[in-house]
Amino acid sequence: MRVFMLGWEFPPFISGGLGTACYGLTRALDREGVQVTFVLPKMVESDPSTHVKMLSPSSPRRRTWHEYADLKHVKFRTIHSALDPYGTPETYRERIEKCLRQKRLVHGEKAPETTTLEANYAGDMYSEVHRYAAMAVELAEGEDFDVVHAHDWMTYPAGIAVAASRGRPLVVHVHSTEFDRSGEHVNQRIYEIEREGMERADKVIAVSYFTRNIIIGRYGISGDKVEVVYNGLDRNGNWPLSQTGIRTDGRIVLFLGRITMQKGPEYFLGAAKKVLEVMDNVKFVMAGSGDMMQRTIEMAAAMGIGSKVLFTGFLRGDDVQRIYKMADLYVMPSVSEPFGIAPLEALGHDVPVIISKQSGVSEVLMHALKVDFWDVDEIANKIIAVLKYPPLQMTLRSHGNFEVRKLRWQDAARKCVQVYREALSTVAV
Amino acid sequence: MASVCFYFQVHQPHRLRHYTVFDDHDRYFDDHKNAVICRKVADKCYLPMNRLLLDLIRRHEGRFKVAFSLTGVVLEQFERFCPEVLSTFHALAETGCVEFIGETYYHSLSFLYSRREFLSQVRKHSELMESLFGQRPRVFRNTELIYNNELASLIESTGDFDGIITEGADHILRGRTPNFVYRPVGCERIKLLLKNYALSDDIAFRFSNRGWPEWPLMADKFAGWVHEVNGGGQVVNLFMDYETFGEHQWQDTGIFDFMRQLPTEILRHPDDNFKTPSEVIAAYEPVDRMDVPHLISWADTERDLSAWLGNSMQSNALHEVYRLESQVKKTESDMLLRDWRWLLASDHFYYMCTKYFADGDVHKYFNPYDSPYESYINFMNVLDHLRRRCVRHLKGGSAKGASSGNAAPALQKIC
Structure with a gap:
């Protein structure tokens, strides 16, 4: 089986669940012997890694790839693009403008790269998505593959184009939808792109039944072609157990994720306030960044709990491990969470979790406390119980840790292979 | 001679309402939920089954007998939520063919944690039985059939009981049959009745299982299995939750028809009969000592406290x-x-x-x-x-x- 995969982010530059999922799935597919051509966007200027620096940005169609030692059957192809997995039309515009400003600062108004840059990256995100599709078609010319597999909406147009130009079946993988990201304030253009991707796909993979229901109910896709493949968790040996030295004598309740509407930061604060009414030695740590960060900081201050809520900004690598080591409890009050890999990681680090019922991960985790994201009283009730009763924490931790070990990317990969086969057979008929 | 000894466990707990750390009132128990469940089970099980048993007792003119263990807390709920159930139990008591067994009033695990509380609950339960049904229990069953040698000694020392009921777990029987009366190690007077879990579970769990080779289970077939005990045993103890009838096994499985037919089929064999636990204890002598140093129960496959x-x-x-x-x-x-x-x-x-x-x-x-x-x-x-x-x-x-x-x-x- 050969797969042309339109994905996102690879270590060490992973900014969220989508990158983690693409990486985990691809590694597992590799172990299944599936040949993957992994295509991802890379913005040259912002990327410090050495292999990118070797490129000449003046050659717009230049491809770059390098190999990860443990991946035997995976080839990487990058396309110069400013697309990023959590971008919005606004952030995209900002990103481009910032880039242009930097260029001008370094090279002056007439720097040659400036013009190349403008030529390389389309001015708005929608055009960029289509430019990316055109680049992908060109890139696919030199590749042999059986199936096209595209992850989330920005790659759907590329998936459609590549599948059509080469006459191969298309599988789209829905890690999140516009309804998760924006609630009822849906961006119509993005919705259209998502729906077209799902409609044109031969098979749609949803990361949970929660998401499958949205795909069927909100996008009008026939349930026959929507399969659920849960994400997994990779455990690379033992995580380092080094002492952090940061630990205070108080307890730490952790929010880890992008601070956006979707993740429900205000419900976390609401619960924190309730908890602090009856408990004193607790700190609430919000690790992550996002468009609601400023508002959330202000909200905490306005609620009078500013000194009890700590913001760390975006964490990566060892810092993530460290924060898990410090935490007594992880809370994910997401308003709409297609899956939610972070709670699995928390459990993998022996941190018990409270998760929103409005999440895909609540379908696979039994040994977790579950709440409605809006039920601030109940979130607080459960936070207090975990902090107050060690046997609860102990039981959640031991069973939870055991439970996540059973969620393996290998199983997800096998299901994907099954989906590829079905996609191929529908095309053959 | 093989005697069939039926004992039915009747219990409903007082379920708690949702109670958060922020609540500050003493209405802990969910009256609404408890009432709804109580009435539902009364309609599906307690009322139709009590009527059926009454009918069978009358029809067989005293040859069909059963025993009940009713917890104090379920009787409290009958009184509050469905008093008609209570009156059918009164009617059963008046037939003289129904024995009421002793247990802890609150269906508690107090034997494990507080002997003082345990004995006080057992006494309270016996008093309730006497005042409601006019008979003081002479046979004891501990909550969930939890049992060991120590329990037997404690119960014997009260002087209130002649026998105890527990699970016929394989690891205490060690190849012996549950179909005899035994004497607990450390006891001189009291006798032990052991649940025949294979035949009990045929009714309680497997009855409606279509994947079971014996499905559908008919009364004559079951009576045949009981009859086979002759020669190798004296009593078949069929102990189960009363909710088996109509609640765990729904009416459409045919469980009521099975029970309606069973006495006739059992009594068809002149060697076989029905006895209450006290009658079994009076009729048969212990054949061996039963040593149970570690706690057992009737739960799950482990038959332990887990x-x-x-x-x-x-x-x-x-x-x-x-x-x-x-x-x-x-x-x-x-x-x-x-x-x-x-x-x-x-x-x-x-x-x-x-x-x-x-x-x-x-x-x-x-x-x-x-x-x-x-x-x-x-x-x-x-x-x-x-x-x-x-x-x-x-x-x-x-x-x-x-x-x-x-x-x-x-x-x-x-x-």
Whole structure:
């Protein structure tokens, strides 16, 4: 089986669940012997890694790839693009403008790269998505593959184009939808792109039944072609157990994720306030960044709990491990969470979790406390119980840790292979 | 001669309402939910089955007999939520073919944690049986058939009972049959009846299982199996939850028809008959000693205590609730004592069981909570509040204890 995969982010530059999922799935597919051509966007200027620096940005169609030692059957192809997995039309515009400003600062108004840059990256995100599709078609010319597999909406147009130009079946993988990201304030253009991707796909993979229901109910896709493949968790040996030295004598309740509407930061604060009414030695740590960060900081201050809520900004690598080591409890009050890999990681680090019922991960985790994201009283009730009763924490931790070990990317990969086969057979008929 | 000895367990706990750490009132128990469940089970099981048994007893003119163990807490609920059930039990008692067995009034695990509380609950239950049904129990069964040598000795020492009922677990039988009467190690007088779990479970669990080779189970076939015991045993103890009839096995499985036919089929063999536990004890002598040094129960395949004591939440909750005993009793408040005792029901701890939780099985079916964790949190929040009430009461300032949302049942006044 050969797969042309339109994905996102690879270590060490992973900014969220989508990158983690693409990486985990691809590694597992590799172990299944599936040949993957992994295509991802890379913005040259912002990327410090050495292999990118070797490129000449003046050659717009230049491809770059390098190999990860443990991946035997995976080839990487990058396309110069400013697309990023959590971008919005606004952030995209900002990103481009910032880039242009930097260029001008370094090279002056007439720097040659400036013009190349403008030529390389389309001015708005929608055009960029289509430019990316055109680049992908060109890139696919030199590749042999059986199936096209595209992850989330920005790659759907590329998936459609590549599948059509080469006459191969298309599988789209829905890690999140516009309804998760924006609630009822849906961006119509993005919705259209998502729906077209799902409609044109031969098979749609949803990361949970929660998401499958949205795909069927909100996008009008026939349930026959929507399969659920849960994400997994990779455990690379033992995580380092080094002492952090940061630990205070108080307890730490952790929010880890992008601070956006979707993740429900205000419900976390609401619960924190309730908890602090009856408990004193607790700190609430919000690790992550996002468009609601400023508002959330202000909200905490306005609620009078500013000194009890700590913001760390975006964490990566060892810092993530460290924060898990410090935490007594992880809370994910997401308003709409297609899956939610972070709670699995928390459990993998022996941190018990409270998760929103409005999440895909609540379908696979039994040994977790579950709440409605809006039920601030109940979130607080459960936070207090975990902090107050060690046997609860102990039981959640031991069973939870055991439970996540059973969620393996290998199983997800096998299901994907099954989906590829079905996609191929529908095309053959 | 093979005697069939039926004993049915009837119990419903007082389920708790959702109680958060922020709640500050003493209406711990969910009257609405308890009433709904009680009436539902009454309609599906207690009423139709009681009527059927009454009919069978009359039809067989005293040759068909059964025994019941009714907890105090289920009788309290019958009185409040469906008194007609209580009157059908009265009618059964009046036939003279029904024996009532002794147990802990509150369906508690008190034997494991407090002998004083245990004996007081056993006494309270016996008094209730006597006042309601005019007979003082002579045979004892402990909650969930939890048993060991020590329990037998303790029960014998009360002088109130002639026999004990427990599970015929393989590892205590060691190749012997449960179809005889035994004598517990360390006892001189008391006798032991062991549940024949194979034949009991054919009715209680396998009856409607279409994958079971013996399905559909008919009364004549079952009577044949009982008859085969002749020569190798004297009594077949069929012990099960009463809710088997109509609730666990729905009416459309044919369970009522099976029971309607069974006495006729059993009595077709002139060698076979029905006996109550006391009659079995009077009729047969022990054939051997039964040594049970370690605790057993009738739960799950393990037949141990792991359904109530399998994880640290359960042992913590049990430990904490019994730790409150002396404080609660010191208050001498009837309401505090009653609330505390309602919390002792083994069901609350069963709900916290994480064994098999992920597989979603029989444990889940009986569980009003979404998860064992929810039930632990709820229980601990209530217990915490009860503890604060005790403290307040002992400090002397509490008028709150009197204003309970749960009306004190008249049953309690009877005793």
